[in-house]
Amino acid sequence: MSAPLRVLALIPAYNEARNLPAVVGRIRERCPGVAVLVVDDGSTDDTVPILEQLGVQWLRWPQRRGVGCAVRAGLRYGSRLGFDAVVRLDADGQHDAEDIERLLTPIRFGRADAVFGSRYAHDADAEPILLKRMLARLVSAVGRRQVTDATSGFWALGPRAVTLLATHHPRGYPEPELHLFLSHNRLSVEEVGVPVRERLSGQSSLTVLRLVAAAARVLLAMVIVPLRARVSP
Amino acid sequence: MTSRIQIVAIVGSVAFLLLVLELVRRRRLAEEYSALWIVAALVLLFASLRRDMIDRTASWLGIYYGPTVLLLGLLVVVAAALLWMSVILTKQQGQIEHLIEETAILGAELRAERTRDRLPAVTADRSGR
Numbered sequence: 001m002s003a004p005l006r007v008l009a010l011i012p013a014y015n016e017a018r019n020l021p022a023v024v025g026r027i028r029e030r031c032p033g034v035a036v037l038v039v040d041d042g043s044t045d046d047t048v049p050i051l052e053q054l055g056v057q058w059l060r061w062p063q064r065r066g067v068g069c070a071v072r073a074g075l076r077y078g079s080r081l082g083f084d085a086v087v088r089l090d091a092d093g094q095h096d097a098e099d100i101e102r103l104l105t106p107i108r109f110g111r112a113d114a115v116f117g118s119r120y121a122h123d124a125d126a127e128p129i130l131l132k133r134m135l136a137r138l139v140s141a142v143g144r145r146q147v148t149d150a151t152s153g154f155w156a157l158g159p160r161a162v163t164l165l166a167t168h169h170p171r172g173y174p175e176p177e178l179h180l181f182l183s184h185n186r187l188s189v190e191e192v193g194v195p196v197r198e199r200l201s202g203q204s205s206l207t208v209l210r211l212v213a214a215a216a217r218v219l220l221a222m223v224i225v226p227l228r229a230r231v232s233p
Numbered sequence: 234m235t236s237r238i239q240i241v242a243i244v245g246s247v248a249f250l251l252l253v254l255e256l257v258r259r260r261r262l263a264e265e266y267s268a269l270w271i272v273a274a275l276v277l278l279f280a281s282l283r284r285d286m287i288d289r290t291a292s293w294l295g296i297y298y299g300p301t302v303l304l305l306g307l308l309v310v311v312a313a314a315l316l317w318m319s320v321i322l323t324k325q326q327g328q329i330e331h332l333i334e335e336t337a338i339l340g341a342e343l344r345a346e347r348t349r350d351r352l353p354a355v356t357a358d359r360s361g362r
Contacts, residue, residue: 059337073334080338
């Protein structure tokens with residue numbers, strides 16, 4: 001018998017005013033019991049009025065600080081307010097609220113501290129590009145745990161992971177480092193397959209320069225994270 | 234015999250030490266960050282007073298030209314200071330980020346409180362009609 005969980009859907013957002021109503025609406029439609037928190041990472045579009053209209057909880061700061069900081073703040077909020085689980089979704093509609101329950105199931109049954117939605121776990125048609133495949137292999141090798149999608153931003157965390165990551169969630173472009181952190185700190189992790197979707201509208205804010213900086217950070221993390229002292233909640 | 238360069242070095246070291254102490258006195262430099270500069274000034278002063286130490290160190294390191302040791306020492310101190318500043322910068326970045334996040338969370342709590350306060354007021358107004 002699974003215990004009821006207080007779940008927070010965490011949506012980091014940067015200039016996603018056009019997509020947020022659909023994303024939040026979908027969560028409310030598919031998961032009515034889930035609270036929604038949007039973390040506005042210094043958007044310059046109409047995100048704030050949209051958030052006020054939507055009536056969701058939101059955090060905001062005036063300058064862009066990166067998705068890692070936005071997620072950490074959301075986790076701190078979730079931890080402070082006593083949520084049992086936090087599900088992270090992108091604000092561009094790539095992650096469907098319909099899959100939230102699949103992410104939560106292993107946490108609900110105490111099988112995992114963290115569950116990642118993988119676009120490549122069970123879908124033979126969805127083949128990652130070479131760089132992503134190499135990254136997944138590297139993260140798997142360093143973390144000594146199989147990771148098929150090291151850049152997935154669709155995940156759910158249980159209470160232990162929420163408490164830990166409210167303080168220690170990586171900054172910058174954090175997903176591969178998050179995998180390494182979880183493995184290094186011996187948190188149990190599962191992957192579940194989720195379908196690949198296109199963003200609803202607009203363009204990704206990732207640029208070549210940001211990607212190069214992210215790659216450098218990931219390489220550094222692969223060396224440093226396993227050498228760090230383990231943390232406990 | 235005291236050479237001109239030695240006098241300049243001694244005066245320079247003392248002036249540097251006094252500058253650091255004056256900055257601390259005026260609270261323009263925090264005590265915890267002044268330690269490295271005070272030590273650097275004292276080492277510089279000591280090296281200026283004891284030229285034979287420089288020559289002996291140069292000889293021990295296999296450096297032919299004595300004053301190169303001073304430049305090497307200066308380079309080490311500057312590199313250490315820069316590294317230390319980066320550590321301080323990282324610590325302060327963490328503190329600023331923490332404050333930003335705490336402020337954002339407090340903002341959300343304030344909005345929630347205001348919404349809660351507003352709702353009973355509206356209800357009371359309607360019931361009073």
